[in-house]
Amino acid sequence: MKIAKLLIKDEAQNPTGSFKDRGLSVAVSMAHEMKIRKVAIPSAGNAAGSLAAYAARVGMEAHVFMPRDAPTANQIEVKRYGARLTLIDGLISDCGRRVAEGKEREGWFDLSTLKEPYRLEGKKTMGLEIAEQLEWSLPDVILYPTGGGTGLIGMWKAFSELEEMGWIGPKRPRMVSVQAEGCAPIVRAFKKGESRAEPWEDAQTLASGLRVPQAVGDFLILEAIRLSQGTAVSVPDEEMVAEVARVAQLVGLWLCPESGATVAALRRLAQEGWVGGDETVLLFNTASGLKYADLLS
Secondary structure (H helix, E strand, O other): OOOOEEEEEEHHHOOOOEOHHHHHHHHHHHHHHOOOOEEEEEOOOHHHHHHHHHHHHHOOEEEEEEEOOOOHHHHHHHHHOOOEEEEEOOOHHHHHHHHHHHHHHHOOEEOOOOOOOHHHHHHHHHHHHHHHHOOOOOOOEEEEEOOOOHHHHHHHHHHHHHHHOOOOOOOOOEEEEEEEOOEOHHHHHHHHOOOOOOOOOOOOOOOHHHOOOOOOOHHHHHHHHHHOOOEEEEEOHHHHHHHHHHHHHHHOOOEOHHHHHHHHHHHHHHHOOOOOOOOEEEEEEOEEHHHHHHHHO
16 A cells, blocks of 8 residues: 655754754753763663764763664764763663663763653654644654654654644644564553553664663653554564665665664554555654664675
């Protein structure tokens, strides 16, 4: 089935090539205004480079903790921007524990997802832009690759605030959380009807941004999905990689694997009839595929 109007919001055009710039530009700007001099973050990849770049811009000391097998490009950019990189044998959750253990001792301000308010406010701009760019209407469906899920939470907040201001009506997109089969805590919780997502054991996927075994804002993600009459879908790595190649050859856009997952999820939902051919559907490309060249070569 063909989709009448399929849109891709390309976050690869941000300064460090990913959607993480939205939240971290605001978070670092506010930290700088508050005279904070040392910040720390756990990251699966793109948030690390974004923090390092913005911290360099204001002369702030940045400490980044990443899984040892995070994409090579992310590790290189952290070093080039002058941040202090520590590689961890484990997942982003293990990196988060290292930040929590060291922040009091080292005097770091913790910029982890939803540990401070400003990253969410930055991510909210995705929702504001969607409404503006579609002339104050919203798509019927939004598919969002969900690791920590701050972008989905931020968009949902943006839509509510736009309605309060009278710029849009009460209609909302059906929000679709897309995860990898090897790490799908939100999908599992949604299907079970649960309000919180249990940690995913032995998380495995080449899409580093989706390898998040437990999202801090899981209850907010699940609430947005259900209130919007949306759904949650997981796809295998081979399908997301295949869609990255297919989209590149069809439209000349190199998606990251996380966003390849949204294409695979849409294909499945369209085949099942959950998405109608006459609907407006929006996918997110959350980062440049160039950042994953070592994984996709």
